[in-house]
Amino acid sequence: MKGGVNDLRVVDSFFVFIRASLCQLHILFGGIHLGKVQVMPKELTLEELASLDYEVYVKLFDQSTYSLKNGIALSLLTQKEHPVSALYNLIKNIKGKDKQILAKRKSKFTKLLKTSAFYDQSPYIPRKRTKNHFPMVDQRQSIHPLNDLKHYQKSLKASRAKTVSVPLQDLPFESLEKCREYLIAHGCETVLFYATKQGFSVVADPSTPLEALL
Structure with missing residues (x-):
């Protein structure tokens, strides 16, 4: 009888471990979000996306995932770099480091719309330009x-x-x-x-x- 009880405890512990592991994977790939975000009627354009100077995570409709910063998308699977312009029309959603969705598409044929989290995390501020002056740019990639x-x-x-x-x-x-x-x-x-x-x-x-x- 004791052997049967011990076996049940081992099986129960195994399933608890499996559930905990699946939960961690779910959180890792952005399945759980803290709070709700609202989709805004404002498109996230290619120019805005390429100008983001902080890291975000891009998920395509084929389920592939990239990290994106300064207009360069790095495949998390192959570690190859791609210009964001090559992926823009295939983007399903964009998430910040806190896993909040910053922008999303309902389908491949709709616009990439911003969410309220996009403005909360880091509002896009257009670059200021002067009429007769071109700003100095260093040799680093920009x-x-x-x-x-x-x-x-x-x-x-x-x-x-x-x-x-x-x-x-x-x-x-x-x-x-x-x-x-x-x-x-x-x-x-x-x-x-x-x-x-x-x-x-x-x-x-x-x-x-x-x-x-x-």
């Missing part, structure tokens, strides 16, 4: 909106400098970082990346090493 690219090109016309903007997909690099390292190593003093509707564009000064890749 993403700039398309309007900044046009402004930069106009600012260089006064000095008669030639600006070459090349789509990243036309270059033989797997990531923005590798592209930047190559151009810096081959004599470029400035390397800038810009988020566009088609993906990312690269601008380098001097542009000779960049032109040599075309």
Whole structure:
């Protein structure tokens, strides 16, 4: 009789362990959220998403998951980097580190809408621009909106400098970082990346090493 009771206790302990493990996995993959969020009638655009300077987690409709920061999506499975523009139309939802949903789509054919948690965590503040000044940018990897690219090109016309903007997909690099390292190593003093509707564009000064890749 004692043996039967002990066996039941072992089985019961096993199922308690399984339930606890499943609960942890459920929380890890964002199945449980603290509090409710409200979907807002405001689209999270590609430009806004590429400008986020804090880490978020992106889930696609095929259930694959990526970590995203500064316009670069890193696959949690393959550890490969992708421009967010290549994934934008496939995004199902975006979550913060606290597992709150920041933006979501109902289907592949609807807009990516923000939630109330998006504004609570870190409101998107548009970049301030001046009329006759282009802000200094350091050599670290950074993403700039398309309007900044046009402004930069106009600012260089006064000095008669030639600006070459090349789509990243036309270059033989797997990531923005590798592209930047190559151009810096081959004599470029400035390397800038810009988020566009088609993906990312690269601008380098001097542009000779960049032109040599075309």
